[in-house]
Amino acid sequence: MGSGVSAERRAKLLPLGAMVVAGLFGAANASAADEQTLPAVTVKANAEQQDGVRATKTRVGKVVQDPHDVPQAITTITRSLMEEQEANSLREALRNVSGLSFNAAEGGRSGDNMMLRGFYTFGDMYLDGIRDTAQYDREVFNLEQVDVLRGAAAMLFGRGQAGGVINQVSKTPMLYGINKVNVGVGTNGYFETKADLNQRIGETTAIRLNVMKRDEENGRSNPVSGTTPEIHRQGFAPSISFGLGTDHEVTLSHYWAQGNDRPDYGVPFNATAKKPESTYANNKDYWGVSGSFDESQTNVSTLSYLFKIAPDTQWRTVMRAANYKRSYWAVAPQGGAPTANSLASQAKTREFDTDNFVLQSDLNTSFKVFGMKNDLVTGVEYLKEDSTRWALQNLGTASKPLYKSGRYTSAAPNTYQGDTYSAYVQDTLEFVPDWRLTAGVRRDEMRSEYQSPVGSTGASTNFRGDFGENSYRTGLSWQPSAAQHYYLGWSDSFSPTADLYQLSGSQYPAERSKVSEIGAKWLLLDGNLAFRTALYHAVKDWERNTDLESTASILTKKRESDGIELELAGRVTDNWEVFSGLSLIDAEILEVAPGNGNKNFVGQMPRNTPKQTFNLWTTYQLPLGFKVGGGMEYKSKRYGGAPTGTGAFNPNWVPSYTRWDAMVAYEQPKYAIKFNIQNVFDKVYYDAIYDNGGFTYVGQARRFILSTEYKF
Template sequence: MPSGFNKKTMTIALMMALPAIAIAADEEKKTADATQTMTEVKVKTQRIQDAPNKGYQATKTRVGKTYQDPQDVPQAVTTLTRELLHDQQVGSLREALRNVVGLSVNAAEGGRAGDNFNLRGFYTFGDIYLDNMRDTAQYNRETFNLEQVDVLRGSAAMLFGRGQAGGVINQVSKMAELHDKNIVTGSLGNYDYHQATGDFNKKLTDTAAIRVNVMDRHEETYRKNPANGDHPEFDRQGIAVSFGAGIGTENEVFLNHQYLRTRDVPDFGVSFVNERPINTTINGTKVDDKTFYGSSNNFDNSDTNITTAIFTHKFTEDTQLRTQLRHGDYERAYWAKKPSSTLLPTANQSVGGNVTRTQSYQTYNLQSDFTTKFDLAGMHHSLLSGVEYLHEHSYRNSLQPVNPNTGLPYTQTGNALNNAITANGVSYSSGFEAMTGTPAKFSADNYAVYVQDSIEFIPHWTVLAGLRRDEMKADYNTSAVSSLDYGQNSYRSGLSWQPDANQHYYITYSNSFSPTADLYQLTTVKQPPERSRTLEIGSKWLFLDGDLALRTAIFTTTKDWERNTDIASFGNTPILTKRRRTNGLEVELTGKVTENWDIFAGVAFLDATIINPAVNICAQTSNTCSTIGQVNAADPRFAGERARNTPRTTFNLWTTYDWSNGWKIGGGVEAKADRYGYNPTATTSTAFVNGQFKPNTAPGYARVDAMVAYEQPKWAVRLNIKNLLDKTYYDAIYDNGAFLTPGNRRQAIVTTEYKF
């Protein structure tokens, strides 16, 4: 490659070339069309899975284990379609989920770095899925290979097994299709944003095809370390391949593989001062949201490989057996810098604590679902049954620098990373590192069997009943209680009334559980498992000949024995609350108001309250535990207070309008009310000041985005402006209350797209 020809240069060249290529391709097509002869066309009945989404309105989902129209699912479902994410110029899953009301982002700490969200006020760290299979590893996910993202709200253990209370986030991969389609894009923006993507689909035979998606993206933020000029960075590449054979036949096979590589400079945000984001002067220097405490020597490196085989045998159009087999390999290491509330950042990172981790997580997952429809005793049945096996193996440890001259670890503490770099002139990310302490190892086998029947017992009235049994056997090496043998039943039931195709009214009950040890969290003293239950009453309407969908849901979710998500520092306090509850109301509107006007909007009101504060049993001696086995109750004043990182109100709106001659304009707003950060396990909490509850608080915000595009059949140019009003806002909070992370300031991105 010529000197000076880097990724950014390639992206610029691609953007400049695409319009010219498009014009030439159009001329070539006109010539080809003039001589092309008609070929035989076979028309088949269109299945739900083949039906295209209506812009921002989803018409298909498999989040209920079988293909359905979301209108028919008796539970709240939010779907982010590919068209929505395309128009918003979305790159990461975190950015995509801004569109989901009732969802907030957790800042990373203590080994829980990576995608980490709250939904309806409850954690989702065990509830992220890829094509309905568990994807709970700690990494940062991208959207380049996603067809859509489905969010099933509420407890969902009957469908998905162990998990939390807020809902399930299911990523849907792009699959090989029976037609030729190729799309390439190149994007440039401020904060050194540059991205190139490609989506290439080739029909090989009448029933076979291959699809390849690629992505290369780099981005920085406005935050800077004043001592060295370094910024947080996102540097990510990915490739995904899908091969399909027998597509549309009785025996359909897909082989998919996805590789994602991240090389980020992590950002742990800013500290709180007087319960608000820091905005003060230290030794004559201003410290606020712009101040970054890390450097380019910090890193967050991960390599993710996911291989999936899918076999579907269709006995009839209504009866099929679908089996998926997956191997996942997730490798990650990071060294991040915490901010300070009293000291200035330095060039050698000697201020603030280090958060380090190296971890390996591997999974083998087998899942088989049998679905059928039949009539019995004058009633129509839709039956789902299945089995699942999941093997997990995890290894994690802390890091320390190694002297490359001796091969021995440095003995300095605190700023050892900086001494290593200063003394030897090498970057820590070059590989001069060692593990320290005793690694935490986790190995588990999970087994499940489930059955669900949806029975239309009289016209337009359907009753739903489902049962699942999960068994989990696990071994650990870091606890006195070194093994787990656990079993749990899960239930799902509901009643639906659908007087016609445009109306659906339902009431649903479901529950979830998480065993006393899940995602490496086994304590030295056995504790009851997490349990949650959700009661939801909802309605779904279709207007304008089905082009506009409106849904509402009112719900209550109660969770017992809520666990800590901070796997590195839960110590003697794995239980966060003994009981807590979220009551809420959601409204969403998606689809086409007119042929040219698309809308995606929603609002959620959440009342998340601690009912009973935590009760913990000391597993080791510490400053709060004089003896092992000592019982510590959290500050009783927590009872009745609002739960952490749960805004009372969230709102989002995104809308676009197609003008004539290819012009398209759009924009929207994402808004959240304030959120709390505090430690609910404290026996005497500093969050109470003079008897009043005053925890650290992330202020509410409203981020405005805009878009204008010129689109032609073969090519398009689009301008996206994110945070149009250039506001300072904090989109993620570390829920223990130590710090919070600002979102980026105003950013303009120009994208050129070419289809062939």
């Protein structure tokens, strides 16, 4: 049944995608002869502009290169784009990525948790190419850009999913640079101050310091107690680099962030209407209580060494030690009106302490064999993970509970220890002029042990997982000119049991994903404007459930996703910039979990997978230093709920939404004043769904932010 439906769906989608790609190919080829006579494409952007919303550098492919040259779809959120939108968290920044949707706190997996191309990505979060899968809310004050490499990427990064990799790129010291100090104030108690300070202290040495402190309140409140959600976060990120511009560059950095929030778990669904409950003050009611808290602290120390052996040969080694602590007690909406305690005895309670140690070493070089150019990338990696999870103890009563960080129940904690040894090699061969063949393989050997002293059945559950998996990546590229790139790629990935510090489906094989993609990339207007399109087909087997507490450990046995993506980024004129993306996804469950799967879900769309998403941000530079900008985000309707039980397919749904934002700024060489309106029309929308369908998050209400920036 599943295969038949799949074939029928692809028969409708693939011709459409083929026409889109073929039409674009034809448009480019019509002027290919003229373009081939032009000199290499140049980019009109100075150091201060940082290419605006179009990125020209990425290391997401293990070597520094232009995203235009990577034979795989990439979306890059630049610092300029984040600053223009006043996006102060990774979650806000990722609203610019088409085909991406947000999950809520599945089974305690709160923090940044996204779906990409219809597949979850909480195991595919990276910081400077190093795994960053701990559960916390990520900030952007120390980020230069965010690269989203779409599709399976296990050959480059190790175990992962079919949707793609989200890689945060940290700011590093420079021998030049402008120091900046920012202050922003806004409605609902918004206040943020941050600084980006860079100083050259020697001929080849520089230091950089980024700091941030932000407070936010919320228009929603508990109608009985008056309690409101709150965010209180701060961060500190110093770094120093030696040997900048020489053959030996060494960078030492540390990242510290702290959060002390009163979390908001949104609103429940109406059990009859199967949509978000809106009978209480138009979603202005908050189910949390004054005792709710979410405390976190993140420490990441990194030492990197870059040896430029020759102009075309580099050796890069990175060592990182990271600790993530988080403790929270949060009331989730359970239906009915909020009360002073809001069913507080049923709140979510967790405490985590995770230590990761990583050692990576990569070598990339170029050489010729029989006159054919080879670009070789090879490397090794060791990853040690150690995580402990506790349940917190109620120090109060059932009607008036009291929880504190560090006060655990008497039960022993859940623990996870893992050691992963990896090695990979990839070669890109230019076998004839303008044609390149990429082939790579990676081997991961994982030794892990998971212990859950008391499971849902009251019995102890211990599991030791020894996995040895290969991952592959291939691609064929044709670049007839500097402005054109056409490619066909295939990649796969795997994700074994317990890799995210949980036990799920230990008796089943590791998750496997396979992704095929055909795409094209063009640089227009002398390289100032980048346009790309991609058509992909992704299949995933043995999909694990995202809920830590679920007794149904396998969500689906097989599912697939077909899609088309279009993206535009850069300058249309010297004064006009645009960043926009469109994603059309047709996803389907082919086979449900063996034994306990609900067969009524076969042929249905997977959870939290909008069929259409669209994003737009554009700015225009006016005379006398004024700039205006605006944009929107659209997501079609999607459902929450896991395919369990035997009932009919009747999940909870959240409606489609469109959110509009606007900005006006006055910019001078030494200072700038900017006014942002987020959610201009105060649209009530829902941007994250709890996977089991119990509740949904309410999106950002209309907010006004006035910010100033001083440069020196």
